Amino acid sequence: MEKFKVVFKPGGKSIEVKKGADLLQVAVASGLHINSSCAGEGICGRCKVIIKKGAFRTEPTGRISHEERKKGYVLACLTTVEGNLEVHVPKDSLLDLGKIKEADAKLYRLKGIYSEAVDIDKGKPIISEDVFKHSPISTKLYIELPPPTLDDSVSDYERLMREIKEKYDVPIVQTGLRNIRRLGSILRYSDWKVTVTLGKRNETTEVVIIEPGDSSGENYGVAFDIGTTTISGQLINLDTKEILGTKAAYNKQIMFGDDVITRIMFATEENGLERLHHAVIDNMNAIINELIAEHKIPLSRLTGVICAGNTTMIHLLLRVDPTYIRKEPYVSTANFVPVIRAAEAGIKIHPRGLAACIPGVSTYVGGDIVAGAVACGINNTDKLTLLIDVGTNGEIVLGSREWMACCSASAGPAFEGSGVSCGMRAIKGAIGKVEINSKLEAKVETIQNEKPMGICGSGYVDLIAEMFKRGIIKRDGKINRDLKSKNIRKGDGEFEYIVVPKKKAGSNYDIVIKESDIENIKRSKGAIYAAVSMLIKKFGLKFNDVKQIFIAGGFGTFLNMDNAVFIGLLPDIDRKKFRFVGNSSLIGAREILLSYETMKRAEEIAGKMTYIDFSKDSAYMDEYMSALFFPHTDLGQFPSVKK
């Protein structure tokens, strides 16, 4: 078989491949992270590259314009290598993994809801540290054993267990054969001074690791939020509870599809499940390696990992076939997964270290939302509380200490900057704030004040609110054709508003919002609002009965609550009740990493939470249709907007 060399520019990554190789796969193999959300089926049109030199074959596609074609544009996924190639990869086609790291700094500064909660309750935190004992998934215990004598000649193992039980009041302690195999020499080599790592494995306390000497001050863990789009990991000192750092990366599974359904379908293909599994594991191990490199912590000091994720993400992480999730009656293989050794899932920490997944409620409500409920302390307050987690799959929890219910809404990824023409994630250069002046010119703020590259979730919230206030759009979301402005034009078959013209932008095109984008946002906010509204009504309540509302999600690092109400995403109630908490799943995962009791609470929550399925409810469809206006058909529901 002939082999050819493919060079990717800029960057110059090169790789030798067989004739006929798929160019998208070649790019991935060379280490490039190319956008693609249709699993390489030529549908999404995101993997555009320009072939500068060389022989290739490509299939015709409507995703490449005539002009682009002349410049050498092809879709990488439809192109095969037929000779040595030089390929140029446009900036827009690259998943920029480098940039996300800087955005994480903000995630890190977002210390969760703890400090904020103090304000609400006048100094009393929602989840007080007293409520949960500090009992991380894995605890280190330094022990000096009395050496055996002729009078005290119990075996090494019994000696160790005897000492642990004296110092540490735990009912069942056992260990694995590997530890026993090394026990005799470790005890003697260390002069009977060892550090044991005790881990909670379900109902059993296990001696996970036995190390010579005293390493009890060095015990670390990683909390993970495994999102469909972004994977975040936070390094925690399990002794001091200190957050050492947070890293995030795009979920590499995006390569195989944007949403969970596409990925579940991909999982059924040959090696599909394996590839999806390895994608997420690669992500997680890369995050772990970055974190420990930055903090100069040896891998062997990581003893535990907690993962929050939706049900499909957890299936893929554990390499469990997710097929049945999307087949009626939509049953997952496991919502509750026993604690495992991290290595069993391919997560690289100490080879004997533990990993736990936060239990989910159902196929549609995963451990991520349970983690969010834990983080917001819903199970620990008498106040009626609402948690709205806006993601590709929006998830809503309502309740308090007494009861809890949840539902989900197919919001789509618009608020995450996906599926909208100039959308992007909340990273450097994303437009996060917008105001429109009377000349109908937009004044924007971008993340880290970079030249605008696109619009993120919070930017869309502002943009639509401002367009509506200025009359650029009407309540149905259509652009007002009567307005005379250089910023309003009929573009490629549809009307659009120019937010930032090309010359002021960091991109090589005008940053616009099209009517179809507005339609997308409208559907997203409509789905969320309808679900929230239905859930409240289901229990015979009114919006004003809710005492606190937590908003979580990947909007950006700030969210203008007034505008969110103005467009009809959030209900029109006292703004003081709102708290934007950022990544509530990650916060919950961290709490669980630090406290076994919190894991038990999570299990309780998962067991107690009622999942309400509105997908087949005609009333939901009515609510949704009514919410497909800005802010809503029924202005009575939005008195402050009406004013």
Add this chain to the structure above:
Amino acid sequence: MEKFKVVFKPGGKSIEVKKGADLLQVAVASGLHINSSCAGEGICGRCKVIIKKGAFRTEPTGRISHEERKKGYVLACLTTVEGNLEVHVPKDSLLDLGKIKEADAKLYRLKGIYSEAVDIDKGKPIISEDVFKHSPISTKLYIELPPPTLDDSVSDYERLMREIKEKYDVPIVQTGLRNIRRLGSILRYSDWKVTVTLGKRNETTEVVIIEPGDSSGENYGVAFDIGTTTISGQLINLDTKEILGTKAAYNKQIMFGDDVITRIMFATEENGLERLHHAVIDNMNAIINELIAEHKIPLSRLTGVICAGNTTMIHLLLRVDPTYIRKEPYVSTANFVPVIRAAEAGIKIHPRGLAACIPGVSTYVGGDIVAGAVACGINNTDKLTLLIDVGTNGEIVLGSREWMACCSASAGPAFEGSGVSCGMRAIKGAIGKVEINSKLEAKVETIQNEKPMGICGSGYVDLIAEMFKRGIIKRDGKINRDLKSKNIRKGDGEFEYIVVPKKKAGSNYDIVIKESDIENIKRSKGAIYAAVSMLIKKFGLKFNDVKQIFIAGGFGTFLNMDNAVFIGLLPDIDRKKFRFVGNSSLIGAREILLSYETMKRAEEIAGKMTYIDFSKDSAYMDEYMSALFFPHTDLGQFPSVKK
């Protein structure tokens, strides 16, 4: 490197090896089981072979006589290959693995103490079936799950657990990731009808295996007694409790040393522990394969294994370094080992099947003797009971339901037919019964009525008793030089009695007992008797206080109790109190395989039993010295013999 072909005769096994290869190792590699008890150091002289043709190098040794040397005899362990060789392996140098199988038939027929115990207690068995629930280490449960519906959409895993908990009242049930990975497809493929294997892993009940369809009638396990010399395995139907068959094999570790101390020393050599471990695992897997082949049971139907063995054997089985057992203060690494997956130790049953080792009391009193105590029901009777297990390391248990004490005695392997000039194990051709007539001629019975090949334990008991009765030996064990008989002669530097002359024997030499053999037996019986006597006295008791005495060990399949008393091996009390039980460890292992409660009893026994160390007690030395006569210095202790 030059290669040469080595052919072993009879049999014709051949192997190609490098120049300079060690001939003993070559023989082992070719599949021959050659005697050797000094780990190939040229000491024991057991690996004699005759080189018929070819070039070799050998070291001089006193173990080969001048005459033998002329015939081409060498010690295989001292010989290296320097050319193509033809090697003749004499019958006596071979561990005859073929023959042991037939002897096993007897072991199989020996149904343990159950039926006998019924006689003693007038119809009431010692361990009644009512006492222990039938709760094998692994239980199969056939379950038909209700398929999920939109209204009942709990996950597959929760559905399964829900159903198990409904049918089977167990507190904690969990499973491993491997089962969860396959769960979704198994449930659907089997139309929601599955068989789960529940196993007890310490305090947790685990779903060990999930199989499609109904295989609940096919659940098998193997009970093992891992002796220093012999390994026995018994195939059990875990549902019906039926014993399907028993197989035994010489412990292949004999290659590396006869006793535990030599093997512990060998374990410290390079790869020593690995080789010892693989030897015992090979044995066990071979026994398993023979058993299942004979009963046409697929390997996947074996779900549990229980192992009884002394502390060193269990260490080697689990590949745990036994070094510290022989270093003061003589501490083992573990007497109590948690339940493991059989595969972790290399035992080949179902890949997820379980293996447990019966807990031991101390370095010197292993799980084998605890198993014996369980088998004899010592923990379940009010009668003061004595168990004497005569092995290379003799072990003695005294007690009842209330209390239990044990001690050990370095009896040596004489009663197992080892370390005595014409000794052999209790297999076909072994002299098991002896009478001597007035002409001082011995009349012998052999196992399976074959031509006599040597003398096994029960044969030595008879032989010495008869020689004593006929005045051939005196109370000090010396042969009466004044007796005129063709059967008494001065052999190779010492006096000996001819039991069977060469012409009547199956061997090519006279079967004799030498004064040094008598000395060996005397030391063995003296060590046992002294230990029994000391243990009784230690608790202020007398022999007659003991209500029942169980004798276990590898004597053969019958043991003449009168003669055992006559030579002073057993105390002189009412013969009706004696029961010869054969392999009590194997019986105990089987009971534990069939009943989790019995394992808990074994743990109780191991925790409760007091180990008494007489090794540094001067009174023991006095007892021992007094017992170095037939039957004893103090004839008052043996009134029936005195008569």
